[in-house]
Amino acid sequence: MKSYLSLIPISAKVHKRQNRMTLLCIIFAVFLVTAVFSMADMGIRMEQQRLLEKHDGLNMQDITDSAMGQSLYLSAGVLFVLILIAGVLMISSSINSNVAQRTKFFGMMRCIGMSKQQIVRFVRLEALNWCKTAVPIGLGLGIVTTWGLCAVLRFLVGEEFSHIPLFGISVIGIISGIVIGIVTVLIAARSPAKRAARVSPASAVSGNAEITSGVHHGVRKNMFKIDTALGVRHALSTKKNLILMTGSFALSIILFLSFSVLIDFVNYLMPQYSNTYDISIAGRRSEPIDQGLLNTIGGMDGVKRVFGRKSAFDVKAELNEKKVQPIDIISYDKFDLDCLTEDDMLKKGSDISKVYGDSNYVLATWDQNSPLKIGDKMRVGTKDVEIAGLLKYDPFNSDGSTRGKITLITSGKTFERLTGRTNYSLVMIQLSKDASEKDVQAIRQRTDGRYTFKDQREQNTSGTYMAFVFCIYGFLAIITLVTILNIVNSISMSVSARIKQYGAMRAVGMDARQITKMIAAEAFTYALSGCIVGCIIGLWISKAIYYFLITSHFHFAAWSLPAGDLAVILLFVLAAAIAAVYAPSKRIRNMAVTETINEL
Structure with a gap:
C-alpha cells in the first residue's frame, strides 16, 4: 500500500452495503437535475424551431428574452437549488451515520500517525469516490428519461410539442448533473469529515461507536417506559444528527408541498372544464x-x-x-x-x-x-x-x-x-x-x-395539461421514494452505529420486544420532529408560492390548506418510519449477544 488513500477503494468494497443509500441519493440528485435541465433545454430548442418558422433572423437572445425561455430557466434554477439542499441533507446524514459506525477505524488511523487533516481528506475523497459510480448512472437515467418524456410529448400529446427534439443530448443538462453530484457530495462530506477528524486514538481502544458528550444524568422515564425513553434519548443525544435527520425529513415534506402547488397552477393556467367544446x-x-x-x-x-x-x-x-x-x-x-x-x-x-x-x-x-x-x-x-x-x-x-x-x-x-x-x-x-x-x-x-x-x-389543451400533470406527479413520486429510502436507511445506519450498546442491553436482560420498542421510539422521534418542522415551513412556503404563481395572476384564486397533499406525504413518512424499524430490529434479534458486543 503506497499511501493511506489506497484504503479508499478497499473501504468502498468492505462497506458496499452501508454505502448503498448514499449512492442512491447521489444518483437521484444527478438524475433529477439532468432531467430538469435537459427538458428545459429541449423546450428552448422547440421554442427556437417554432419561432424560426415564423420569423427570420432570430437569435438565441430572442429565445432567452421570451416568456417561455425565462420561465423554463427560472423553474430549472429553483429546482436546482431545492435538489441541492435535499441532496446535501440526505447525503450528509448518510455519511454521518457511516462515520459513526467506523469510529474505531478512524481511531486506529490516528494511532498509526494519520493527522486530522489527513482524516478530513480521506473522508472527502472517499465521498468523491462514490461519484465515479453514481454520477454516470444518474446522467444516463436523466438522458434516457428526457428521451422518453420528449417522445411522449411529441407522439401522444402532439399539438405545440410537435417540434420537440426526440434524441437530443443537452450539454447544459449533463454539466448541471455533474456539478450537482460533485458539489452536493463535497458540501455533505464537510461536516462528517470534521467529525471523523475529532476521533481520538483512545477511541480505537474503547471502540465507542458514537462521538457524544458525557452523560450527566440517567434517562428519565416519567412519561414513558424505560425502553421507549432510551429510544427517545438516542434520537435526542446527538444534536447534529438530530438536526440532519429532522432537516432531511422536513425538506422532503417541504418539497412535496411546494411541488403540489404546481398542480393548482396548471389547473388555473389550463383549466379542464367538463363543458369544453370542440x-x-x-x-x-x-x-x-x-x-x-x-x-x-x-x-x-x-x-x-x-x-x-x-x-x-x-x-x-x-x-x-x-x-x-x-x-x-x-x-x-x-x-x-x-x-x-x-x-x-x-x-x-x-x-x-x-x-x-x-x-x-x-x-x-x-x-x-x-x-x-x-x-x-x-x-x-x-x-x-x-x-x-x-x-x-x-x-x-x-x-x-x-x-x-x-x-x-x-x-x-x-x-x-x-x-x-x-x-x-x-x-x-x-x-x-x-x-x-x-x-x-x-x-x-x-x-x-x-x-x-x-x-x-x-x-384543446387536454394533452398539454396531462403532460404537465404527468411530469409534476413524476417528480412527486421520486420525492416520495427518496423520502422513504432515506428514512429506512438512516434509521438502519443509526442502529448499526449503536450496535454495541444494543448488545450490552441484551446482555443485561433486555428482550427482543424492548429492543424493537427502543428502535421504534428513536425512529418516530425523528419522524415527529421532521413532520412538525416540515409542516410549519412547508405550508408557509406553499402559501407563498401559491400567491406568487397563482393569486398574482388569477385574483379570484385563494390559498387553502392542502389537507389531501399533507395527509399523503405524512402517511408515507409514517409508513417509512414503520418499515425502517422492521429490518434493524430483526437483524439484532437474529444476532447473538456476543456478536453484537464484538461488532466493530
Missing part, C-alpha cells in the same frame, strides 16, 4: 339559432353532445329594490348546470338545485368587488328572482373578474319566462373520439353559412 356555432342578433338545429346536429355521426346558451344583454334590473347598471342574462341547460357542480365552480353556501327548471332562482358571477351575496333579491324587468348561488369567478372574462358587470345564469325555462326569447345565441358541440373530418364538414354544411362556425379543436 365546435361552436354562434348566431347573429338578426338571426338566432332555433331548437331544430340542435336536434338535427345531435343525431349526426361523430357528435357526442350538443348544448346551447341563450343570452340577453343590457337588461334593466334592480338589486334589493335599488337600481343598478344594466345586467346580462345567460341561460344554461341541464348539462351546463351540472358541469358547474362537477367542476367545483360554486362558492360555499350555493344551492344550485333551486335553479333547475322554471323557477325564481338564479346564479350570478362574482369577484371580490361584487356587491352580490347569496339570498339577494333582484327585479329583472317586471319579474322577481333570488340569487341561489354565486360562481367563484366570472367565466365569461379571461381574468375571472366581473369588471363591475352583473351577469345572471338561469335555466333555459327561467330565461324564456324572464326575457320572452326562445332561440339560442350559441350552440356548442362535443365530438366523439372517433369523429372524422368528414363529420365536421357535415356539421359545417348544416349551418348553411347563416351562422358563425368555429372549429376549436386545436385550442
Whole structure:
C-alpha cells in the first residue's frame, strides 16, 4: 500500500452495503437535475424551431428574452437549488451515520500517525469516490428519461410539442448533473469529515461507536417506559444528527408541498372544464339559432353532445329594490348546470338545485368587488328572482373578474319566462373520439353559412395539461421514494452505529420486544420532529408560492390548506418510519449477544 488513500477503494468494497443509500441519493440528485435541465433545454430548442418558422433572423437572445425561455430557466434554477439542499441533507446524514459506525477505524488511523487533516481528506475523497459510480448512472437515467418524456410529448400529446427534439443530448443538462453530484457530495462530506477528524486514538481502544458528550444524568422515564425513553434519548443525544435527520425529513415534506402547488397552477393556467367544446356555432342578433338545429346536429355521426346558451344583454334590473347598471342574462341547460357542480365552480353556501327548471332562482358571477351575496333579491324587468348561488369567478372574462358587470345564469325555462326569447345565441358541440373530418364538414354544411362556425379543436389543451400533470406527479413520486429510502436507511445506519450498546442491553436482560420498542421510539422521534418542522415551513412556503404563481395572476384564486397533499406525504413518512424499524430490529434479534458486543 503506497499511501493511506489506497484504503479508499478497499473501504468502498468492505462497506458496499452501508454505502448503498448514499449512492442512491447521489444518483437521484444527478438524475433529477439532468432531467430538469435537459427538458428545459429541449423546450428552448422547440421554442427556437417554432419561432424560426415564423420569423427570420432570430437569435438565441430572442429565445432567452421570451416568456417561455425565462420561465423554463427560472423553474430549472429553483429546482436546482431545492435538489441541492435535499441532496446535501440526505447525503450528509448518510455519511454521518457511516462515520459513526467506523469510529474505531478512524481511531486506529490516528494511532498509526494519520493527522486530522489527513482524516478530513480521506473522508472527502472517499465521498468523491462514490461519484465515479453514481454520477454516470444518474446522467444516463436523466438522458434516457428526457428521451422518453420528449417522445411522449411529441407522439401522444402532439399539438405545440410537435417540434420537440426526440434524441437530443443537452450539454447544459449533463454539466448541471455533474456539478450537482460533485458539489452536493463535497458540501455533505464537510461536516462528517470534521467529525471523523475529532476521533481520538483512545477511541480505537474503547471502540465507542458514537462521538457524544458525557452523560450527566440517567434517562428519565416519567412519561414513558424505560425502553421507549432510551429510544427517545438516542434520537435526542446527538444534536447534529438530530438536526440532519429532522432537516432531511422536513425538506422532503417541504418539497412535496411546494411541488403540489404546481398542480393548482396548471389547473388555473389550463383549466379542464367538463363543458369544453370542440365546435361552436354562434348566431347573429338578426338571426338566432332555433331548437331544430340542435336536434338535427345531435343525431349526426361523430357528435357526442350538443348544448346551447341563450343570452340577453343590457337588461334593466334592480338589486334589493335599488337600481343598478344594466345586467346580462345567460341561460344554461341541464348539462351546463351540472358541469358547474362537477367542476367545483360554486362558492360555499350555493344551492344550485333551486335553479333547475322554471323557477325564481338564479346564479350570478362574482369577484371580490361584487356587491352580490347569496339570498339577494333582484327585479329583472317586471319579474322577481333570488340569487341561489354565486360562481367563484366570472367565466365569461379571461381574468375571472366581473369588471363591475352583473351577469345572471338561469335555466333555459327561467330565461324564456324572464326575457320572452326562445332561440339560442350559441350552440356548442362535443365530438366523439372517433369523429372524422368528414363529420365536421357535415356539421359545417348544416349551418348553411347563416351562422358563425368555429372549429376549436386545436385550442384543446387536454394533452398539454396531462403532460404537465404527468411530469409534476413524476417528480412527486421520486420525492416520495427518496423520502422513504432515506428514512429506512438512516434509521438502519443509526442502529448499526449503536450496535454495541444494543448488545450490552441484551446482555443485561433486555428482550427482543424492548429492543424493537427502543428502535421504534428513536425512529418516530425523528419522524415527529421532521413532520412538525416540515409542516410549519412547508405550508408557509406553499402559501407563498401559491400567491406568487397563482393569486398574482388569477385574483379570484385563494390559498387553502392542502389537507389531501399533507395527509399523503405524512402517511408515507409514517409508513417509512414503520418499515425502517422492521429490518434493524430483526437483524439484532437474529444476532447473538456476543456478536453484537464484538461488532466493530
